[in-house]
Amino acid sequence: MIDTIAEVGPGIKGPTGYQIGNTYLEEEVQELEPIINFMIYYDRSMIYHSSVNTTNIPKTTDYIFSLMDKVVKEVGEENVVQVVTDNEASFKAVGMLLMEKRKHLFWSACAAHCIDLMLEDIASMKQIKETLDQAKVIIGFIYNSLKVVNLMKVFTKDRDLLRPRITRFATEFILLESLIRYEADLKRMCTTNE
Secondary structure, three states, X not given: OHHHHHHHOOXXXXXXXXXXXXXXXXXXXXXXXXXXXXXXXXXXXEEEEEEEEOOOOOXXXXXXXXXXXXXXXXXXXXXXOEEEEOOXXXXXXXXXXXXXXXXXXXXXXXXXXXXXXXXXXXXXXXXXXXXXXXXXHXXXXXXXXXXXXXXXXXXXXXOOOOOOOOOOHHHHHHHHHHXXXXXXXXXXXXXXXX
């Protein structure tokens, strides 16, 4: 890649921080979206079991059930107490089927996913959306200029603001909290003569 850049010459411009952290990150997230990961919590640790790429495969209840049922068999039915999934309708249905087939097994929705869905609903409210969009503009302005970033770090005692990510709505609210936490420092930064 570096050789290609050298061949093009000094006029080439690399991607901005915003493009890397938002546009390209979103593309990567979408590329990974059809992958179902199976993780096992054991002895206070999360262990990777397997992944299935479901690109061009409909995520039907029957298909997902066959995948999860296979994992339960591989792990050992007696070792599985609970199955946690996101809140998609097909995953909920699979959870019910697993509990029906194995009376000792318990299914629940992922709490983080539930909270994320609630925050997604809140973030879609007009006034909240406008506020979050303004916060993203402020963060984008700050992080698109190294000079402004360095100035900000002077006023925030070398602390970074949380930067937005596309994938999770909770991040947008944490971003907003970060701006509020450093509001006085950022106001002083904007009124400085530097």
